[in-house]
Amino acid sequence: MSAWPGHVQPLIRLLGECRIGTAARPGRLVYRKGWALLAYLAIERPRVHRRSRIAAMLWPDLPHGAALTNLRQVLTDLNRAIVAAAGEGVLLIDRESVRLCPDASQGLFDIDLLEPALPAGDRTREWLGEAGELLEGVSLEQCDEFCEWLPGARTWARQRLLKALERARDAATAAGDVEHALGLARRLTVLDPWDEAQHRSLLALYLRLGETGLALSWYRSLERGLRRELAVEPHPATRALGMEIERRIARVSQPMPTSRAWDRISVAAMA
Known part of the structure; x- marks a missing residue:
């Protein structure tokens, strides 16, 4: 064999x-x-x-x-x-x-x-x-x-499983198989719920798919969980990613200028 x-x-x-x-x-x-x-x-x-x-x-x-x-x-x-x-x-x-x-x-x-x-x-x-x-x-x-x-055996197996999931997630991401990578990333957050690096990877995959709403919901859920369960704020890198998600949603949510507003913008640009 x-x-x-x-x-x-x-x-x-x-x-x-x-x-x-x-x-x-x-x-x-x-x-x-x-x-x-x-x-x-x-x-x-x-x-x-x-x-x-x-x-x-x-x-x-x-x-x-x-x-x-x-x-x-x-x-x-x-x-x-x-x-x-x-x-x-x-x-x-x-x-x-x-x-x-x-x-x-x-x-x-x-x-x-x-x-x-x-x-x-x-x-x-x-x-x-x-x-x-x-x-x-x-x-x-x-x-x-x-x-x-x-x-001790469970700890040994868990560490190996987390590393294998990370390698598989990264390989799927590099190959462009983002949906598969997303499933693996979700599994990692279930197995290691307070490792913010795993959550950041998941949020980045949501953004890659254009799922900003899901990304924001996930970030806010993580933020609430950290405060409630661990009495801590998100890591600066996690918070920065959350702010980026909020900015992207704000840009998409801004109303399109009216025709009169476009005229004012055009005049200002030519001044």
Whole structure:
């Protein structure tokens, strides 16, 4: 399997709503902890993990034998779904350990496709507009070790996602695909709502499309949010862009001179 497979969408999504397979052939996992385990194995590649340790992490309140039995069931279900989506040899399981094959699994996951090496302008990356938090909606309250691991993993994934979205937005803008760039820019403001640089990029795209009214509404909403939530004023660069938007709207809104006014202007010009 090549490092960057040619399928349009990642076969396994961990960012936002967790999914496995394709739209035509969607897969499913029976066990919620299967997603937690899959994300852990994907981020911790190429480490080999002892099954006893994984069982203790995911079922800390159960006796050792019962935890291993639960893990065996989750692994069987997980391997079934992965084989159906991507083939054999991705999830490597033996009596003592479990891991993802670094080569066979590379490029199957959405987190793999955040690499700078993948061309940012590739339209196969439209899935970025749907990407969100790692294991969105998944929580294992009674699993302390996993809960300690998850926030750091989410921060790692979020930083990579933001950078990938920025590269894709800038590439789409440079290619003249402003509508696509606008969608990515909106996604960035959702994921990072108080980063004014992201909002400025979005406002600039609105202006490029001639959508000054939408730009002004967005700016004023940002201004109100900053004051209400953070008790701060917009950054000078953001404020300057807001003033430019207001000037453009004012120019468009000015009434056209009457014929008599044009005569006065013409006389003054010739004086």
